[in-house]
Amino acid sequence: QVQLVESGGGVVQPGRSLRLSCAASGFSVSNYAMHWVRQAPGKGLEWVAVMSYDGNNEYYADSVKGRFTISRDNSMNTLYLQMNSLRAEDTALYFCARDNNGDYWGQGTLVTVSS
Amino acid sequence: DVVMTQSPLSLPVTLGQPASISCKSSQSLVYSDGNTYLNWFQQRPGQSPRRLIYQVSNRDSGVPDRFSGSGSGTDFTLEISRVEAEDVGVYYCMQGTHWPPGTFGQGTKLEIK
Numbered sequence: 611q612v613q614l615v616e617s618g619g620g621v622v623q624p625g626r627s628l629r630l631s632c633a634a635s636g637f638s639v640s641n642y643a644m645h646w647v648r649q650a651p652g653k654g655l656e657w658v659a660v661m662s663y664d665g666n667n668e669y670y671a672d673s674v675k676g677r678f679t680i681s682r683d684n685s686m687n688t689l690y691l692q693m694n695s696l697r698a699e700d701t702a703l704y705f706c707a708r709d710n711n712g713d714y715w716g717q718g719t720l721v722t723v724s725s
Numbered sequence: 726d727v728v729m730t731q732s733p734l735s736l737p738v739t740l741g742q743p744a745s746i747s748c749k750s751s752q753s754l755v756y757s758d759g760n761t762y763l764n765w766f767q768q769r770p771g772q773s774p775r776r777l778i779y780q781v782s783n784r785d786s787g788v789p790d791r792f793s794g795s796g797s798g799t800d801f802t803l804e805i806s807r808v809e810a811e812d813v814g815v816y817y818c819m820q821g822t823h824w825p826p827g828t829f830g831q832g833t834k835l836e837i838k
Contacts, residue, residue: 654815655766660827715775
């Protein structure tokens with residue numbers, strides 16, 4: 611069955627970097643648009659980034675543009691989010707989700723940016 | 726960017742009673758293929774979001790038939806015919822028509838009165 615498992619979260623100081631992973635099973639990430647969505651503590655859902663199914667296009671929310679990079683490894687069937695120049699406002703639970711209509715989600719990985 | 730506006734933001738409901746959540750988009754969600762990509766998600770406390778409804782009115786596998794979606798163009802509704810205790814959580818609408826960016830509604834918190 612379809613499963614998405616995020617990892618890589620943790621506590622990091624402002625200005626530092628972190629890389630999140632989303633391991634997929636039950637389908638190939640190369641066949642679907644894949645997204646990162648985040649949720650700050652007690653807040654709603656905020657879309658962060660998407661990689662198109664063919665891997666040729668990436669789009670980012672204005673709040674992370676220039677700092678975050680989405681990528682994937684088809685051989686590992688894994689999606690990544692490289693987060694640089696982290697800020698306190700990036701503190702959130704980060705989810706990966708499949709497809710532009712979000713049919714499957716992972717359980718999330720928590721990123722805390724704090725000095 | 727498409728703005729999704731939900732109402733109400735808080736919804737206290739008595740067990741066994743119906744509930745209704747509205748979602749309005751700032752522009753039509755009809756895609757060039759004729760489909761309308763409006764989705765509804767449920768997020769129970771401490772859990773990740775789960776899609777309930779896709780393309781306005783189609784229930785995902787395993788979703789109880791007390792959940793239904795309706796609407797067209799820019800106005801959409803999620804209805805629960807008889808609220809049960811397990812329905813407590815936050816409900817989000819999300820449009821999948823105009824990417825990027827992806828846009829969610831603010832969320833509606835359903836609680837038992």
